[in-house]
Amino acid sequence: MRTEETVVTSTITILNATTLSASPLRDILHEVEKNLRCSVSLQKHSLDIEKTFDTSRGQYYSTAILTQVMKRAPVSTKCVALVDVDVFIPVLSFVFGEAQFGGNATVVSTHRLCNQFYGMPADESLHVQRIAKEIIHELGHTYGLYHCRNFECVMRSSTYVEDIDLKKSSLCNECWQLFEILSLNNLKKNE
Ligand SMILES: [Zn+2]
Ligand SMILES: [Zn+2]
Numbered sequence: 001m002r003t004e005e006t007v008v009t010s011t012i013t014i015l016n017a018t019t020l021s022a023s024p025l026r027d028i029l030h031e032v033e034k035n036l037r038c039s040v041s042l043q044k045h046s047l048d049i050e051k052t053f054d055t056s057r058g059q060y061y062s063t064a065i066l067t068q069v070m071k072r073a074p075v076s077t078k079c080v081a082l083v084d085v086d087v088f089i090p091v092l093s094f095v096f097g098e099a100q101f102g103g104n105a106t107v108v109s110t111h112r113l114c115n116q117f118y119g120m121p122a123d124e125s126l127h128v129q130r131i132a133k134e135i136i137h138e139l140g141h142t143y144g145l146y147h148c149r150n151f152e153c154v155m156r157s158s159t160y161v162e163d164i165d166l167k168k169s170s171l172c173n174e175c176w177q178l179f180e181i182l183s184l185n186n187l188k189k190n191e
Helices: 022-035 061-073 122-143 159-167 173-189
Strands: 009-015 040-046 060-061 077-083 097-099 105-109
Touching: 009 022, 022 040, 022 122, 022 159, 060 061, 060 105, 061 077, 061 105, 077 122, 097 122, 105 122, 105 159
Parallel strands: 009 040, 009 077, 077 105
Antiparallel strands: 097 105
16 A cells, blocks of 8 residues: 555656756656655756767657666666657657666657647646656656556556546556565665
8 A cells, every 4th residue: 555654765867858947847856756756856968869860760769868878877876868859769650758677767758748749739737747757657667667557557558648648647556566666676786
């Protein structure tokens, strides 16, 4: 059972490579901290995003960004590269994000998470919610969580932005229990 007393102490670093302003970034950080009960810090990035551009697709190669993050991520932290370019992996037309399963690094793209991409009016609060959900989801993979079939769980897989809107920002009870064990193991591993 999920209790308010549970505190998982682990550090997450977000490498911000977007043009998002301080206010939405603060809200995103707060959402991630609240749902994973971890401390999250924001850092300027030193990623070479342009190097990952694929001229034939006109998109950026997600795995190449992930590799750069893996090289920079300190062993004891989980590192999220937050980018605003459109990212892909070869078998899919696009991805919202990619994670190193059970590892330290993840990439999340805000590109397809804003309403304007779909020709709809801007909605900052919705944008923040979607980005936070994607970050929490990808971080879940880095801790070793698989996709969940629970309709509301943040670990449910999302193909379209509507799928992201349908789920919550939180882990379901089952995923939370697993997350607690996995994050403790992660802490021990890094001691
Ligand atoms: Zn996933
Ligand atoms: Zn779940």
